Amino acid sequence: MTVRVAVDALGGDHAPDEVVAGAVAAASETLVPVLFGPAGLDAHGLELVACSETIGMGEKPAEAVRGKPDSSLVRAVGAVGAGEVDAVVSAGNTGATLAASLLHVRRLPGVHRPGIAIVIPSRRGPTVLIDAGANADARPEHLVQFAHMGVVFAQELLEVSEPVVRLLSIGEEPEKGNQLTLEAHALLAEADLRFEGNTEGRSLLEREADVVVCDGFTGNVALKTLEGTIRSVLGALRDEVSASRRARFGGLLARPAARRLRARLDPDTYGGGYLLGLRGLVVIAHGSSSRTAIANATRMAARGVEHRLVERLAARLPTERREPADVPGETPDRS
Amino acid sequence: MTVRVAVDALGGDHAPDEVVAGAVAAASETLVPVLFGPAGLDAHGLELVACSETIGMGEKPAEAVRGKPDSSLVRAVGAVGAGEVDAVVSAGNTGATLAASLLHVRRLPGVHRPGIAIVIPSRRGPTVLIDAGANADARPEHLVQFAHMGVVFAQELLEVSEPVVRLLSIGEEPEKGNQLTLEAHALLAEADLRFEGNTEGRSLLEREADVVVCDGFTGNVALKTLEGTIRSVLGALRDEVSASRRARFGGLLARPAARRLRARLDPDTYGGGYLLGLRGLVVIAHGSSSRTAIANATRMAARGVEHRLVERLAARLPTERREPADVPGETPDRS
Numbered sequence: 001m002t003v004r005v006a007v008d009a010l011g012g013d014h015a016p017d018e019v020v021a022g023a024v025a026a027a028s029e030t031l032v033p034v035l036f037g038p039a040g041l042d043a044h045g046l047e048l049v050a051c052s053e054t055i056g057m058g059e060k061p062a063e064a065v066r067g068k069p070d071s072s073l074v075r076a077v078g079a080v081g082a083g084e085v086d087a088v089v090s091a092g093n094t095g096a097t098l099a100a101s102l103l104h105v106r107r108l109p110g111v112h113r114p115g116i117a118i119v120i121p122s123r124r125g126p127t128v129l130i131d132a133g134a135n136a137d138a139r140p141e142h143l144v145q146f147a148h149m150g151v152v153f154a155q156e157l158l159e160v161s162e163p164v165v166r167l168l169s170i171g172e173e174p175e176k177g178n179q180l181t182l183e184a185h186a187l188l189a190e191a192d193l194r195f196e197g198n199t200e201g202r203s204l205l206e207r208e209a210d211v212v213v214c215d216g217f218t219g220n221v222a223l224k225t226l227e228g229t230i231r232s233v234l235g236a237l238r239d240e241v242s243a244s245r246r247a248r249f250g251g252l253l254a255r256p257a258a259r260r261l262r263a264r265l266d267p268d269t270y271g272g273g274y275l276l277g278l279r280g281l282v283v284i285a286h287g288s289s290s291r292t293a294i295a296n297a298t299r300m301a302a303r304g305v306e307h308r309l310v311e312r313l314a315a316r317l318p319t320e321r322r323e324p325a326d327v328p329g330e331t332p333d334r335s
Numbered sequence: 336m337t338v339r340v341a342v343d344a345l346g347g348d349h350a351p352d353e354v355v356a357g358a359v360a361a362a363s364e365t366l367v368p369v370l371f372g373p374a375g376l377d378a379h380g381l382e383l384v385a386c387s388e389t390i391g392m393g394e395k396p397a398e399a400v401r402g403k404p405d406s407s408l409v410r411a412v413g414a415v416g417a418g419e420v421d422a423v424v425s426a427g428n429t430g431a432t433l434a435a436s437l438l439h440v441r442r443l444p445g446v447h448r449p450g451i452a453i454v455i456p457s458r459r460g461p462t463v464l465i466d467a468g469a470n471a472d473a474r475p476e477h478l479v480q481f482a483h484m485g486v487v488f489a490q491e492l493l494e495v496s497e498p499v500v501r502l503l504s505i506g507e508e509p510e511k512g513n514q515l516t517l518e519a520h521a522l523l524a525e526a527d528l529r530f531e532g533n534t535e536g537r538s539l540l541e542r543e544a545d546v547v548v549c550d551g552f553t554g555n556v557a558l559k560t561l562e563g564t565i566r567s568v569l570g571a572l573r574d575e576v577s578a579s580r581r582a583r584f585g586g587l588l589a590r591p592a593a594r595r596l597r598a599r600l601d602p603d604t605y606g607g608g609y610l611l612g613l614r615g616l617v618v619i620a621h622g623s624s625s626r627t628a629i630a631n632a633t634r635m636a637a638r639g640v641e642h643r644l645v646e647r648l649a650a651r652l653p654t655e656r657r658e659p660a661d662v663p664g665e666t667p668d669r670s
Contacts, residue, residue: 136514169556178471178472200556200563201560204564205567205568206567215513217516221553222556229560229568230564232458234568235458
């Protein structure tokens with residue numbers, strides 16, 4: 001089976017060079033990256049679909065997507081919707097990727113809001129965090145659906161047979177939280193899920209759960225705090241170690257150990273998150289993606305296709321009463 | 336000047352032993368801890384005020400405070416309100432400490448909601464995070480007041496003459512955030528503050544601002560993620576280092592460096608947060624406080640008194656139209 005993955009060559013802080021290099025690195029006999037970028041871009045032998053526009057990181061998502069139909073981002077996402085490729089990766093404007101996906105890939109039947117699912121590499125194995133930033137404001141029922149989507153992800157890609165779900169909050173007790181989490185807690189407890197209550201930010205790297213669910217604002221703050229703290233601590237340790245000769249020598253001997261840890265905790269190792277709840281496979285990579293991150297995100301997209309993640313979600317999400325489309329800019333879903 | 340600090344001997348996971356030991360360690364010629372706990376408690380020579388009740392960590396705050404007037408927590412907080420001591424420290428139920436403070440210490444005129452201000456020890460110096468957990472749900476105008484309180488804290492205790500304020504959100508751009516932060520951003524930009532826009536979780540340890548403002552839910556998630564990540568990373572590093580003999584030897588040589596870093600980043604170094612916006616000085620310590628944390632929290636309380644933090648807040652908070660009391664259980668403030 002050959003998987004074709006559209007790669008938005010103009011998305012991200014280090015586009016196009018690092019993006020192209022990452023796509024080239026990910027290419028294999030079974031993985032065919034297709035670059036979307038300006039005509040004349042050196043595609044290093046990969047297929048290039050020429051686009052005439054670019055969406056910047058600071059542009060307003062809905063406006064940008066409507067106003068720039070020939071942008072690399074919209075065209076790459078559109079190729080998934082049209083069935084021309086099997087998946088798409090973009091490290092560009094997250095809001096615009098979301099808006100383009102809602103418009104051109106569309107939601108699975110019954111899905112209120114797509115959510116970004118990312119993998120946190122804990123000491124005891126991976127944990128899925130969902131939503132990591134697609135919905136800055138969410139309602140309790142959205143969190144329940146994120147939980148179901150996270151469970152399918154954990155089962156299909158992480159091979160956890162009965163994933164444990166927890167709600168990210170500010171205390172283990174059910175009565176700790178804000179209005180959103182208090183209501184979500186009650187709904188999660190009634191849902192057909194292996195829900196084991198609240199979890200706290202301090203446990204994110206300790207794998208208290210297979211799936212941690214939250215709104216996109218909280219998830220994004222937690223994720224960035226996690227990543228920033230890992231970087232700051234390892235950086236500070238390097239500074240401390242290089243401050244004395246004895247410690248410097250010790251640090252040299254311990255370096256392979258530190259490097260293993262750094263590799264495990266490096267966000268580039270996963271490279272991106274799945275935007276779950278759509279009729280096609282969309283991977284959102286970090287804005288600051290290096291070539292390694294892009295390569296891993298591209299492989300992650302291919303793995304999602306191979307594991308038929310979208311089909312499994314479609315088959316296994318509990319069907320509920322459909323609420324009216326409430327996402328601005330979206331084509332109403334008539335299914 | 337002698338400062339008398341009430342210490343809730345029954346508050347926290349390691350009460351009373353670690354709490355008493357911490358209070359004993361903090362005692363000096365100018366700092367007199369006063370223990371509030373059961374009659375017969377070994378106070379190691381400190382003054383003991385006997386109380387007959389205890390509030391547990393899981394109890395509902397408002398009910399517990401009303402139903403247990405002779406609890407160590409309520410009595411210790413009440414002693415500040417009555418002017419019998421200069422400050423109070425509790426590592427007990429945070430919600431109950433907040434409820435008791437609203438009832439017995441009361442808010443400063445014009446303050447909507449007290450906020451927990453904690454110090455994050457970044458590489459380049461301390462950053463004040465407010466609110467770290469007093470208000471799980473907050474309104475935009477509350478965040479503006481937290482900012483003003485954080486500024487007074489930074490000026491008086493951290494000696495920053497013109498503190499830079501930032502809003503914790505999910506992107507640097509003003510249009511990134513949830514409904515709360517978008518509205519708060521607009522208000523902060525108009526306020527008499529040195530407001531420099533949004534900051535992200537990844538920068539919390541990099542001191543992008545002197546004061547970082549957020550609602551209590553977000554602040555608590557970010558703080559616990561930060562603390563948990565520091566602990567996980569240092570723990571994982573120790574595991575990696577002890578996995579090979581060469582690295583073990585290296586780790587031994589580098590150990591003093593790692594220890595310095597650990598000491599700087601250890602939450603026990605500050606030991607607690609100020610509950611700002613009240614007519615008296617209340618310090619909330621971690622539930623898991625060790626004796627070191629309690630000792631540091633007690634010293635922190637005394638320092639707040641010496642620096643006349645409450646008086647400075649009363650004098651310098653911008654006066655605004657007073658909104659009706661909206662905190663359940665609070666005695667309406669007629670001032």
